[in-house]
Amino acid sequence: MPERLGVVFVGLGPIGQEAAALALKKSYLEVRGGVDIDPQKAGQDLGDLLGLGRRLGLNVTADLRRALDEASPDVVVLCTGSYFPQVFGQLMTIIEAGASVVSTCEELVYPWAGYPDQARQLDMLAQKHGVTVLGTGVNPGFVMDTMALFFSGICQQVRRVSAWRVVDAATRRRPLQEKVGAGLTPERFQAAVEAGRVRHVGLRESAYLVAAGLGWRLTDYRETIEPVIASEPVATEYVSVEPGQVAGLRQVGRGFRDGEPVVELTLEMYVGAKNPRDVLTIDGVPPVEVEVPGGIHGDRATAAIVVNAIPRVAEAPPGLLTMKDLPLVHLRA
Amino acid sequence: MPERLGVVFVGLGPIGQEAAALALKKSYLEVRGGVDIDPQKAGQDLGDLLGLGRRLGLNVTADLRRALDEASPDVVVLCTGSYFPQVFGQLMTIIEAGASVVSTCEELVYPWAGYPDQARQLDMLAQKHGVTVLGTGVNPGFVMDTMALFFSGICQQVRRVSAWRVVDAATRRRPLQEKVGAGLTPERFQAAVEAGRVRHVGLRESAYLVAAGLGWRLTDYRETIEPVIASEPVATEYVSVEPGQVAGLRQVGRGFRDGEPVVELTLEMYVGAKNPRDVLTIDGVPPVEVEVPGGIHGDRATAAIVVNAIPRVAEAPPGLLTMKDLPLVHLRA
Structure with missing residues (x-):
């Protein structure tokens, strides 16, 4: 694991924003960019969008592929959709760019339940590119499973x-x-x-x-x-x-x-x-x-578990994993 | 991981016995022997000692080294003492025999707290022999940590x-x-x-x-x-x-x-x-x-977590690990 993990946030709704703001406080993470298709967000400085009161010199872009090319992230935090088919194409793009993924996509918490064939396909692609994909969150992802x-x-x-x-x-x-x-x-x-x-x-x-x-x-x-x-x-x-x-x-x-x-x-x-x-x-x-x-507070806790999972995903063996496969996800100060 | 993990139980007090009886019910485990220095126990058939109402064809022995030689276990479950110095020599013997360890030794849950030098020594030895050592239990090992x-x-x-x-x-x-x-x-x-x-x-x-x-x-x-x-x-x-x-x-x-x-x-x-x-x-x-x-019931739960940790320890990277390093220890039916 490199000393600091480069992270790009894709999907800057409330959870994505909260996770990005939290990641900025972690010494072992380096936030390298943000992606959102909302024209109100694309083009803004990420610091402005997060309401930090300071610029980060990172422009939010609507172009996922370009963001991946420019930032070469170790891990992408993906908060764009609840349904597996919504995020499938984005996952393929991110995996092919060589980045691991932590996502709040609800159906990605155990995609074999609803989409066994595509889950297998994703797992093979992740293994081929040596990256790890995880769906997590509070519910699903923590409290009931x-x-x-x-x-x-x-x-x-x-x-x-x-x-x-x-x-x-x-x-x-x-x-x-x-x-x-x-x-x-x-x-x-x-x-x-x-x-x-x-x-x-x-x-x-x-x-x-x-x-x-x-x-x-x-x-x-x-x-x-x-x-x-x-x-x-x-x-x-x-x-x-x-x-x-x-x-x-x-x-x-x-x-x-x-x-x-x-x-x-x-x-x-x-x-x-x-x-x-x-x-x-x-x-x-x-x-x-x-x-x-x-x-358990859904929003505070989801942003937390996403960020706390990043180092575990970066160290994990490649493939499409679930919360049961990872070492204990805990807070690291 | 082999299809069935060979396990030897060392220390057949109440918790060791309960864990051994539980392990016998797991299709992915093969109980290969028991060790206890109590002359009342050594020499008995393990099935008799556990009160199973049937013999297992496994004689409890007082000789740890011989048991390891004969059984070549993948994992040893060690329930002999609460203090790290009590189990240190036993751990060395087991590691040198090439077996991993799950132990209820309370101080082994985080031995760097009290014995940093010996913990490092044990960690190096475990790495050298390609085996994994874990201390676990309910308290310490689960409820407060x-x-x-x-x-x-x-x-x-x-x-x-x-x-x-x-x-x-x-x-x-x-x-x-x-x-x-x-x-x-x-x-x-x-x-x-x-x-x-x-x-x-x-x-x-x-x-x-x-x-x-x-x-x-x-x-x-x-x-x-x-x-x-x-x-x-x-x-x-x-x-x-x-x-x-x-x-x-x-x-x-x-x-x-x-x-x-x-x-x-x-x-x-x-x-x-x-x-x-x-x-x-x-x-x-x-x-x-x-x-x-x-x-949480101390005795029932300690026997459970010890047995449930066995496959995780068998798959884990070598060294002296703690519960925070392992993938989620959960029951496997």
């Missing part, structure tokens, strides 16, 4: 893994409040679910990642999305919800082995959730229950 | 790490109840502490492991041991404690950076503890609090 595998390390036997995450969407950004359907009528919620506009991406990937770690082959996976109906009025910065309207969603993903649900992941995200928290339950020997009162 | 590092992975910054473990010693074996001083008068407790007979081994190692992971150099480490005085009578299978007598201990280890306590580990182990639990608090961005109600 890696954390379950981490605690399975103290189990002699595991029969079933359950994770339950309750998020108060009122404390989160507008896109999240929209994604969970806050303020819709039950009918419009149903239509939005059917159109794929109301949905959290990544439950399936978490379930398959847990199963893969434990050595389980899932024979089926099923997911349900239901509205959480407000029983009292809730007003946020962005939306007002009346009793009887939708406050948010309750999404449950279940992975089955031979008819038995062995991984059960429940995500409740709604405005006005009274007791946000993360709960992991392992039915095993010994049984394990873990609670994170208040819950 | 690896778990803290695991959750630091979602932090942008960490100012201070605190772990607090409360164990009801009444639910544990006699040696643990003795180790915590249950039933002593306050005066005899004090004398036993000064003689080193009442003490949990490994707090220092946990503190230094956390610091090493986070990139902190500790400038000082201090530990206190105080009695927990019973306020009501408690009777266990092994001991009766009257009000005013000692129910157990409260041991606090503090690691300092430039005068500031940055790692604070509190271990309370006493008979009659009402609300056993593990609590991890990270003062950072974002702050993280994690609770394990009931606490």
Whole structure:
């Protein structure tokens, strides 16, 4: 590993920006550029875009290939899309330029779940170019999957893994409040679910990642999305919800082995959730229950885990890896 | 990695036996022998000693070197002592026989804390012979150290790490109840502490492991041991404690950076503890609090993590490693 790892940030939405600002504070990282197709961002100095109050002498560009040529990064942080097909072409370009990747793409956390052929193709290309590709984040990437595998390390036997995450969407950004359907009528919620506009991406990937770690082959996976109906009025910065309207969603993903649900992941995200928290339950020997009162902060923590994963990815063997394959991702001061 | 890893168990006390029994259930492990110097155990068939109700055709021997010669294990599970000097010679013998090691030796979890020169010597020897040595367990090895590092992975910054473990010693074996001083008068407790007979081994190692992971150099480490005085009578299978007598201990280890306590580990182990639990608090961005109600079961979980670490150690680069260096140790069915 070189003394300082060169990093380029691709996709400068809120998470990409927060990760870039954090990376600038790390002595072992050298931020070498930023890429975003938004014409409002391309052309700006990265320091201005991040609101640092100082210029970095690095112009954000809309041209990924040019940024890779100019910066020759060791690692690219890719925060452009939630779906694997959205990032596939970008990944190919980055891999062919000889850079490793840490991405917040939800489906990249375990792409074999939904896209086994392209995942294999990516894995082979990464191996050919000697680089490593990782999808990570908080959910998916940590709280419902890696954390379950981490605690399975103290189990002699595991029969079933359950994770339950309750998020108060009122404390989160507008896109999240929209994604969970806050303020819709039950009918419009149903239509939005059917159109794929109301949905959290990544439950399936978490379930398959847990199963893969434990050595389980899932024979089926099923997911349900239901509205959480407000029983009292809730007003946020962005939306007002009346009793009887939708406050948010309750999404449950279940992975089955031979008819038995062995991984059960429940995500409740709604405005006005009274007791946000993360709960992991392992039915095993010994049984394990873990609670994170208040819950893990999605945005702060995602930017952190992305940056903390960079040195691990730089040292890792080449290929398309997952969080279970890496040495413990921890903070390095 | 060969299809099945050959394993020899050295030290067949309760944890060594539980780990061996667990290893026998794993299709990727092949138990090839057991070693114990206890004349009651040496000579027995391992299956009889483990109470399996069947013989394994493996005689327990008191002769470590002979067992290594005969079994040529890939990995040795070493459960013979808590202190690094106790296991140092055994480790040398095993490494020179070409086997990797997973050990429950508390001080081996981070031997650079107390024995930097011998740790370096061991590291070099392991590298020379192409084998890997790991100390692990639940405490130290998981709950106050690896778990803290695991959750630091979602932090942008960490100012201070605190772990607090409360164990009801009444639910544990006699040696643990003795180790915590249950039933002593306050005066005899004090004398036993000064003689080193009442003490949990490994707090220092946990503190230094956390610091090493986070990139902190500790400038000082201090530990206190105080009695927990019973306020009501408690009777266990092994001991009766009257009000005013000692129910157990409260041991606090503090690691300092430039005068500031940055790692604070509190271990309370006493008979009659009402609300056993593990609590991890990270003062950072974002702050993280994690609770394990009931606490992680020390014995079940230690046997589990030892066995679950075997494949990771077999695949790892050679040398004296710690839990922060290994890929996620998780259960493999």
